[in-house]
Amino acid sequence: MSDIDNNNLENTTNNGEYGADQIQILEGLEAVRRRPGMYIGSTSARGLHHLVYEIVDNAVDEALAGYCTTIDVTINPDNSITVIDDGRGIPVDINKKKGISSVEVVFTILHAGGKFGGGGYKVSGGLHGVGASVVNALSEWLEVIVEKEGRKYFQRYEKGKATERLKDIGSSDRRGTTVTFLPDKSIFEETVYDYSTLKQRLREMAFLTKGLKIILNDRREGIEQTKEFHYEGGIKEYVQYLNRSQVSLYPEIIYCEGQKGNVYVEVAMQHNDGYNESCYSFVNNITTPEGGTHYTGFKNALTKAFNDYARNMKLWKEKKKNLSGADSR
Ligand code: TTJ
Numbered sequence: 001m002s003d004i005d006n007n008n009l010e011n012t013t014n015n016g017e018y019g020a021d022q023i024q025i026l027e028g029l030e031a032v033r034r035r036p037g038m039y040i041g042s043t044s045a046r047g048l049h050h051l052v053y054e055i056v057d058n059a060v061d062e063a064l065a066g067y068c069t070t071i072d073v074t075i076n077p078d079n080s081i082t083v084i085d086d087g088r089g090i091p092v093d094i095n096k097k098k099g100i101s102s103v104e105v106v107f108t109i110l111h112a113g114g115k116f117g118g119g120g121y122k123v124s125g126g127l128h129g130v131g132a133s134v135v136n137a138l139s140e141w142l143e144v145i146v147e148k149e150g151r152k153y154f155q156r157y158e159k160g161k162a163t164e165r166l167k168d169i170g171s172s173d174r175r176g177t178t179v180t181f182l183p184d185k186s187i188f189e190e191t192v193y194d195y196s197t198l199k200q201r202l203r204e205m206a207f208l209t210k211g212l213k214i215i216l217n218d219r220r221e222g223i224e225q226t227k228e229f230h231y232e233g234g235i236k237e238y239v240q241y242l243n244r245s246q247v248s249l250y251p252e253i254i255y256c257e258g259q260k261g262n263v264y265v266e267v268a269m270q271h272n273d274g275y276n277e278s279c280y281s282f283v284n285n286i287t288t289p290e291g292g293t294h295y296t297g298f299k300n301a302l303t304k305a306f307n308d309y310a311r312n313m314k315l316w317k318e319k320k321k322n323l324s325g326a327d328s329r
Contacts, residue, residue, distance in 0.1 A: 028110035029160040032137035036187055039134045045190040048183055049197050051135045055083045055179050056214075058132060060205060060285065062087030063212045068176075073202060074217040075193045080182040089148035089177050092166060101166040103146060103155055107136045108162065135181055136160045138188075142181040147172040159184065195225065203229045207241070208285045210234025235268040242280075246272035267298060277329045303328045 032039050040047040040054075052073065062068035068087035076082060091102035098105055110133050136142045137160035146153045152172040156163045185191050195218045206214045206229035213230040231237040236255045249271040257266040281288045281295040288295065306328040310316055 029108065029133060029137040032110065032134050033159065033184075033187065036138055040138070043188050045194065045197070048188050048190050048193065049201070051138065051181065051183055052081050052083070052193075052198060053201060054131060054135050055081070055181070056202070056205065057285075059083060059085035059087060059177070060209055060212070062177075063209055069211070070213045070215065072215045072217070073198065074219055075195065075198070076180070077220050078182065079191055079193055079220075080180055081193065082178065082180040084176060084178045086174070086176040089146040089175055090144070092146055092148070092153050100162075101155075103144060103153070103166050104162055106132050107142065107144065107155075107157060108160065109133055132179070133160070138184050139181040140184045142179065145178040147174050147176055147178075195223070199227055204287075205229075205285065207231050207235060207238035208282060210237075235266055238280075239268045239270050242278060243270055243272055246274060248272050265294070269302075271329075277326075279329070299325055299329070 036043050036047065040050045056071060056073060059068055059071045062085055063071070065087075068085045070086050072082075072084040074082040074084075090106055093102055094100065095102050095105045098109070100108075111131060136157050139157070140159065142157045144155050146166075150171055150173070151168055152170050153166050154169045155166040183191055195216070199216055202214045202216050206212055211230075211232055211234070213228065215226065215228045217226045218224055233240070236253050239253050253268055253270045255266075255268045257264070259265070279295070279299075281291060281298075283292070283294060303323065303325040306323050310321075310323065
């Protein structure tokens with residue numbers, strides 16, 4: 001067996017016997033190809049677009065860590081996707097436990113990289129939070145370039161299998177990670193990317209990560225276009241955007257942020273003259289359409305703030321008067 005053959009999708013060690021680690025790894029990526037819906041929700045257009053979000057999430061994490069300023073996403077003419085960041089670059093050192101580069105670990109081992117038993121630095125969630133190895137497993141091919149410390153490294157995979165080890169392919173004067181992948185046509189029912197679907201989600205990601213610049217490019221013939229999202233105000237600008245065609249009751253956007261332990265909270269709001277409230281809550285950059293304790297807590301605090309103020313300012317004629325939560329919103 002060649003060195004290249006003995007990668008993570010093989011369930012034998014060099015002497016032909018099963019290794020416990022490798023069996024686990026084998027089950028990992030083969031399971032993804034066998035039951036893709038379990039990992040990305042569906043193999044429809046939704047799942048297809050989810051692949052992009054999984055890759056972009058990794059770059060957003062690097063931005064949240066403070067090392068990445070720009071993420072560039074391109075739909076290529078063949079419907080492959082390229083994501084480029086200017087972060088520190090995935091580590092290229094050899095992972096002692098696995099005997100392969102950290103880059104290869106990220107792309108071939110299920111859940112590697114933080115959220116599940118890894119380094120614990122992952123903040124950006126992803127709808128299913130399964131990571132780059134799932135995208136790799138569900139791609140006809142995937143290529144990664146890491147540029148750091150003056151060097152440029154490259155590796156290619158096909159259906160999740162490395163076709164070669166990570167190799168140094170020359171010098172570089174930039175820093176960052178570039179990933180290009182082509183979703184596997186034998187797995188997805190839909191393989192054509194929709195520009196506006198990506199645009200919407202990338203805009204939301206940019207609003208939720210203040211200061212981060214996200215660029216979307218469509219390079220397909222006849223429909224070439226590009227769009228840039230960059231909001232220094234973050235969710236404050238999001239509220240401004242949501243109220244863009246409403247009549248607001250006051251000019252400012254109320255904004256507050258705070259941290260307790262390792263939980264960081266941000267709120268932005270502005271009342272408008274409409275009767276429908278539109279409140280959006282997120283946890284780890286993922287929308288929580290059914291709310292949760294974070295949203296309930298905010299609503300209770302808002303109602304209390306209104307009623308405390310009214311009482312202190314003696315705005316009520318009757319003694320026991322109170323605004324309802326819905327009224328305060
Ligand atoms: C991990 O900790 C050491 C310094 O580098 C960190 C890291 O992995 N950074 C990182 C990963 N930046 N960008 C990525 C990344 C970017 C893309 C587009 C895709 C993937 C899988 C990772």
